[in-house]
Amino acid sequence: QVQLVESGGGLVQPGGSLRLSCAASGSSIRRYFMGWFRQAPGKQRELVAGITIGHSTNFADSVKGRFTISRDNAKNTVYLQMNSLKAEDTAVYYCYADDGHGESWGQGTQVTVSS
Numbered sequence: 001q002v003q004l005v006e007s008g009g010g011l012v013q014p015g016g017s018l019r020l021s022c023a024a025s026g027s028s029i030r031r032y033f034m035g036w037f038r039q040a041p042g043k044q045r046e047l048v049a050g051i052t053i054g055h056s057t058n059f060a061d062s063v064k065g066r067f068t069i070s071r072d073n074a075k076n077t078v079y080l081q082m083n084s085l086k087a088e089d090t091a092v093y094y095c096y097a098d099d100g101h102g103e104s105w106g107q108g109t110q111v112t113v114s115s
Contacts, residue, residue: 001026001027001102001104002024002025002026002027002029002032002097002099002104003024003025003026003104004022004023004024004095004096004097004104004105004106005022005023005024005025005095005106005107006020006021006022006093006094006095006106006107006108006109007020007021007023007109008020008021008109009093009109009110009111010110010111010112011112011113011114012085012111012112012113013113013114013115014085014086014087014113014114014115015084015085016085016113017081017082017083017084017085018082018085018111019079019080019081019082020036020079020080020082020093020095020109020111021077021078021079022034022036022077022078022079022080022095022106023076023077024076024077024078024097025076028073028076029071029073029076029077029078029097030053030073031053031099032053032097032098032099033050033051033052033053033097033098033099033100034050034051034069034071034078034095034096034097035047035048035049035050035051035069035095035096035097035098036048036049036050036069036078036080036093036094036095036096037093037094037096038089038091038092038093038094038111039091039092039094039108040088040090040091040092043091045094046060047060048060048063048067048080048093049063049067049068049069049080050069051069051070051071051078055071057069062088063082063089066082066083066084066085067080067081067082067083068080068081069081078095080093082111085111085113086113087113087114088113089111089113090111090112090113090114091110091111092108092109092110092111093108093109093110093111094106094107094108
């Protein structure tokens with residue numbers, strides 16, 4: 001099963017940008033659907049963005065036009081580029097992988113949007 005480690009979170013002002021990275025090990029991500037979820041305090045975990053094996057992407061309505069997801073299979077890494085960040089984007093962001101036989105989660109990285 002693939003292991004996932006997120007990085008790139010932090011504190012950013014409203015309107016700023018961050019790029020999250022998810023480094024995978026133990027298995028190639030080539031055969032995995034990859035996604036980014038987030039969970040804010042008191043709220044359920046939600047899918048923010050996903051990217052298929054064929055590089056098709058989907059996004060939550062709340063982040064469309066602001067976030068992009070990409071994958072570099074050669075580096076075994078998935079990225080989430082977040083622009084025009086808002087206070088409501090504050091959450092712990094989790095990387096997710098699913099190959100149809102099982103799923104894996106990273107430990108999460110905190111993103112805080114505040115002035």
